[in-house]
Amino acid sequence: MAGIELIISSICNATYCEVPYNDSFTGADTVSVKEVNYQALAKEINGKNLKVTTYNNTPLSWIENHNGTLVGKGVAFIVMEILRKRFNFTYDVIEPRKNFELGGRVPEDSVIGLLNSTKVDMAAAFLPTLRPYQEQVAFSIILDEGTWVMMLKRPKESAAGSGLLAPFNELVWYLVLAAVVTFGPCITFFTRVRTKLIDDDEGVLPLNPSFWFVYSAFLKQGTNLSPEANTTRVLFVTWWLFMILLSAFYTANLTAFLTLSKFTLAIEDPKDLYDKNYRWVTSAGSSVEHVVKNEGDELYYLSSMISNNHARFLSVRNDKDFLDYVKKGAVLVKEQTVVDHLMFYDYSSKKDVEESDKCTYVLAPRAFMKKQRAFAFPIGSTLKDLFDPVLTKIFQAGILEYLKRSDLPSTKICPLDLRSKDRKLRNSDLIMTYLVMASGSGIAMAVFGGEVFLTRYVTTKMNKGGKAKKKKVKMSNKKSRIYDDSRPPPYDSLFSRNPKFNVENTRTKMVNGREYYIFETGNGDKKLIPVRAPSSFLYRSDK
Known part of the structure; x- marks a missing residue:
């Protein structure tokens, strides 16, 4: 029963009841001066009418007009009702001309301006305890720590990149490209150096076949090159091992990316807004504006984005008006609680939409900034000393954290990773295959045009003046040597279907x-060719 009595006592102390004193342990003469002054302040405010200001910052605080009477709503005014019942006072809500925390031409434009000019008695709003604010008003005890986040439109694709390029980052792709381009010349260079130092039958491997060996091995194709020297063989094996390992890593990471990859955003922290020059918006006269424009703050570097109109401070009465800017690609910077309610409102308003399409917006994984927040009073006001003990009990009881999320579901709203059960390949995942096909076709046509130009124009001019006959002799010699004895003949020659090969001696x-x-080849060598299975004869076109 002692625990229940303690809970009831805590609630009573924070709301209706007077400060309890145990007469059995404390005499009237032992009451401290501080307690006497506290009781005097409570009697002074009893029955008094206060002027309270606030600004629209749903769900923490906002103002409604009921038949010409301004009524404060939100978490801040639930706390005000606790204070009103505890100290028996009334209050009128005074709305600033502009929805500013600080700023404007006249004091009536902002909450801080009304407090600083003592035109109101207190501000029932969660105001960040910034240094420019502390110079003009007095804050209550810290009520919570506000977190400002960045909300943006959910992109259709992950920032990790296209499907075929995603397994490796840009640096790896550049290094692979450099290896493909340089390893062919390296083979030619080493063989040339070797022939000068060691006298054997293996000659220099030219640059052209070296390059095509590297390229074909990169595509996991074979080669008809047969190096004899150990140095050249080691180079060939090195490149093959490199490509085997590279293709294994690429295949494994591509499979993981297409099935288990985590969705990532292009904007993760405030530095990305500056580096990638993203447009972002926030409320005019808010703490974000003052933090960005304050030279001593760590986010001051974002102030350079104001001049190029990539950072805008908008004066809006309803936070839902920001959604139109976010749909057009801007990033919204607001408090976590405000953004959560905006996302939940957008999610709940889509009733006839598929579940996968309801989450239009997403939050950046890292916060924009964090600041402590509290109620505010004019400097020298006695209300601070009167309300702070009660506000302390409300804070310690966790009432504020409960009230801020009482209208939200317990689960996270539209998380970054929606955790869909299936992962179907989209056209965007295969866009690189289309680019490769188009690029390859374009390169082939360019090479074909170059060959035509060299054959018809350049070679013709070089062979003028009696070189045409020599060319014919060379061509005839090439035709006589068109077959390479180092390779076995195709199978169709064994069945007398290819007239280019002599199969009489087989x-x-x-x-x-x-x-x-x-x-039996033309130079007398003999080669063994395995006979195919008898079933292969069924596939001959002439049978």
């Missing part, structure tokens, strides 16, 4: 229990 022979064709 015969079969059993070697280690397997049947082979013995093909």
Whole structure:
């Protein structure tokens, strides 16, 4: 029962009851001067009418007009009702001309201006305890820590990049491209140096076949190059191992990205607003404006964005008006509680929309700034000393945190990762394949045009003056040497379908229990070609 009595006593002390004193332990003569002064302040305000100001900052505070009478609403005025019942006073709501915390041409334009000019008795609003504010008003005890966040329109694609490029970052892709371009010349260079230092039958591997070896291995294709020197073989094996490991990492990361990748945003912290030159908006006369324009603050670097109209401070009466700017690509900077209510309002208003399309907006993962907040009084006001003990009990009981989120669901509203159960490939994931196809076709056409130009114009001019006959001789020699004996003939030549190859000398022979064709080349060498399975004859077009 002692616990229940303690809870009831705490609630009673914060609302209706007087400050309790235990007569059995405390005599009337032991009451301190501070307690006597506190009782005197409570009697002084009893039955008095106060002037209270606030500004529209839903759901923390806002003003409604009821038949010409201004009525304060929100969490701040729930606290005001507790104070009113505790000290038996009444209050009238005074609205500033502009919805400013600080600023304007006259004191009546802002909440701080009304307090500083003593035209109101207190401000029932969660005002950040900024240094420019502290110079003009007196703050109550700290009621909470406000977090300002950045809300933006949810992008359709992750900022990690396109599907085919996502497994590696830009630096890795640049290094891979550099390796493909430089390894071919490295092979040619090492073979050239080797031939000068070591006299053997292996000559210099030219640049053209070296480059095509690197390119074909990059695409996991074979090669007809057969290096004999150990140095060249090690170079070839090194490149193959490099490509095997690279393709393994790429395939694994691409699979993970397409199935388990986390959705990321282009804007994660205030520095990204500056680096990527994003447009962002916030309330005019708010704490964000004063923080950005204050030279001593850490966010002062954002003030340079005001001149190029990428940072705008808008004067709006309803925070829902900011949604139109966010839909057009701007980033909204507001308090966490305000933004949560805006997102929940937008989510709830879409009744006939699929669940996956209801979350139009998303929050950046890191906060814009954090500031402590409190009620405010004119400097020297006795209300601060009177209300602070009660506000302390309200804060310690956790009532404010409960009230701020009482209208919101317990789960997070529209999180960054919606955790959809399936991950279907979209056209944006395959956009790189289309670019590769278009680029490859364009390069092939450019190479074809270059070949036509070199063959018809450049070579023709170089062969003028009696070189045409020599060219014909060379062409005839090339035609006689068009077949390379280092490679086996195609299978269709074995069935007498390819007239370019002489198959009269071919015969079969059993070697280690397997049947082979013995093909005699033009220089007398013999090559073994494994005989295909009998079922392969079913696929011959002439049968």
